[in-house]
Amino acid sequence: MNTSRSSSAIYTTEPLCERCQRSLNSAVYEVRIRGESSSRCLRCALTHGPLMVRSFLICLGVGTLLVAINQGNIILRGDASMALAWKIPLTYAVPYSVATVGAILNSRLKPARGDAGSAGEIQ
Numbered sequence: 001m002n003t004s005r006s007s008s009a010i011y012t013t014e015p016l017c018e019r020c021q022r023s024l025n026s027a028v029y030e031v032r033i034r035g036e037s038s039s040r041c042l043r044c045a046l047t048h049g050p051l052m053v054r055s056f057l058i059c060l061g062v063g064t065l066l067v068a069i070n071q072g073n074i075i076l077r078g079d080a081s082m083a084l085a086w087k088i089p090l091t092y093a094v095p096y097s098v099a100t101v102g103a104i105l106n107s108r109l110k111p112a113r114g115d116a117g118s119a120g121e122i123q
Contacts, residue, residue, distance in 0.1 A: 063092035
């Protein structure tokens, strides 16, 4: 007598973030860990170490180039004012943000509720 049941008939669970175990009822983001894909919530995807390192390296390169282009003459003349105290960090923050947003949008698997269409769907 076979009394086994299929696991899907017993219960169904909603997907959870594989890092913090929060419900993934909104957008799901895929990150790679040791060659395996992992589903994450937005907060955990944003704090994923490799993503942060890559965005930081991009911001160092692009930010330094932009500071040299936009503020280089002021810095070389020695006329640095307090305005540079906010301009230079902002110059580095912009490429970090752009690199991070690009990576996050690229890793998005499912649209948030209310979005038209579905991510990953080929038409």
